[in-house]
Amino acid sequence: MLKFTAIMLDGLNYSAWLFLIAVGMTLIYGVMRILNIAHGAFYAIGAYVCVSALGAYYAAGLPEAMAFLAMGAAALAAGVVLGLAVERGILRFLYGKDEVLMVLVTYAMFLILGDAVKLIWGVKSYFVYQPYAYFGFLEIGGLPYQVYDLLMVVLAIIMGGGLWFWLEHSRMGRMTTAVVADREISSAMGINVKRIFATTFAIGTVFAVVGGAITAPKIAVTPGIGVEVVILAFAVVVIGGLGSIPGAAIGALFAGYARALSVHLAPQFELFAIYAVMAAVLAVRPHGLFAKVSGRKI
Numbered sequence: 001m002l003k004f005t006a007i008m009l010d011g012l013n014y015s016a017w018l019f020l021i022a023v024g025m026t027l028i029y030g031v032m033r034i035l036n037i038a039h040g041a042f043y044a045i046g047a048y049v050c051v052s053a054l055g056a057y058y059a060a061g062l063p064e065a066m067a068f069l070a071m072g073a074a075a076l077a078a079g080v081v082l083g084l085a086v087e088r089g090i091l092r093f094l095y096g097k098d099e100v101l102m103v104l105v106t107y108a109m110f111l112i113l114g115d116a117v118k119l120i121w122g123v124k125s126y127f128v129y130q131p132y133a134y135f136g137f138l139e140i141g142g143l144p145y146q147v148y149d150l151l152m153v154v155l156a157i158i159m160g161g162g163l164w165f166w167l168e169h170s171r172m173g174r175m176t177t178a179v180v181a182d183r184e185i186s187s188a189m190g191i192n193v194k195r196i197f198a199t200t201f202a203i204g205t206v207f208a209v210v211g212g213a214i215t216a217p218k219i220a221v222t223p224g225i226g227v228e229v230v231i232l233a234f235a236v237v238v239i240g241g242l243g244s245i246p247g248a249a250i251g252a253l254f255a256g257y258a259r260a261l262s263v264h265l266a267p268q269f270e271l272f273a274i275y276a277v278m279a280a281v282l283a284v285r286p287h288g289l290f291a292k293v294s295g296r297k298i
Contacts, residue, residue, distance in 0.1 A: 002141070002143055006264060007257075008260060011257035011261070013153060016155070017215065018232060018252040019236075021229055021233045023160060023209075024039060024206070025208075025233045026247065026248045027204045027207070029242050030245075031176055031179060031200040031243075032090065032245030033102075035103050035242075036204070037106040038107075039230050040227060041117070042079070042082060042208035043212040044114070045078060046112065047210060047215060047225060048126070050071050051121075051128050052074075053074035054128045054131070054217075058130065062132060064130065067130065070223050072210075075210045076206060078207035079207075080202050083201050083202035083203070083204065083205030083206065086201070087198050087290070090105070090183035091184055091197075098178065105121065110230070123223055125220040126221040127221075128216055129217055134148070135151070146216075160249060163203070175196060178191060179197075212229075226253075234256060236255050238251075238282065239251035239289060247291070250289055251289065255278075259273050
């Protein structure tokens with residue numbers, strides 16, 4: 001029974017983390033048709049920004065209970081500034097180009113930003129465990145579990161729900177949906193497609209940066225942490241279907257529980273579990289579980 005509880009909790013926690021790092025990638029692809037390889041670098045920058053913000057916060061002797069607000073504010077500001085800088089400074093000159101070229105450009109940005117992280121923060125590891133330890137443990141089914149990990153699940157639900165509400169019930173969200181369907185007709189109808197692109201890329205970047213920020217207290221923040229993340233995010237969005245927000249959620253659940261089952265029941269297969277799920281899904285649904293139907297233009 002303890003093992004079952006551990007699998008359920010670990011799978012849920014890992015799924016929430018995967019959703020946070022993958023939903024921004026699938027949102028950007030769905031609207032802009034850009035497979036953003038730089039997403040992993042945004043995640044790493046979020047982790048380093050969190051470390052710096054918390055270091056300054058604790059050094060100032062401010063209340064520990066409010067440190068989470070400092071994390072959130074730093075991640076939000078970094079995500080918006082970084083997203084707008086990349087979109088306005090580089091990507092807006094490449095719209096309409098071949099999708100393969102966009103992949104190469106974002107891969108180049110991934111490498112450049114990775115070196116920029118080393119120039120700013122160096123190559124040593126950073127540890128900021130205080131937020132992770134602050135809430136302590138909670139006993140669930142006889143198993144002690146970190147409250148911080150459960151709060152990550154709550155954050156993923158809130159952010160995912162907020163994104164869905166924005167897309168479905170706000171004016172900007174409905175315009176974004178129209179751009180996804182047909183950007184040329186949307187532009188002809190008076191929708192500012194460039195503003196939609198900038199907003200979408202900034203939101204996608206914020207999700208990646210927040211994912212890195214909330215992960216920082218759980219790990220040693222070192223150069224290269226974004227490499228594995230971009231591969232996992234890509235696996236999740238492929239399982240769910242490129243461009244599908246519900247697909248990212250379902251894909252994250254599939255991948256998260258596949259990993260949890262392998263960790264607890266067959267640890268030797270942990271490295272392959274997520275990719276085995278991806279291969280199985282693609283064998284049946286080559287475009288993912290919730291891939292959107294694309295109309296044929298005549």
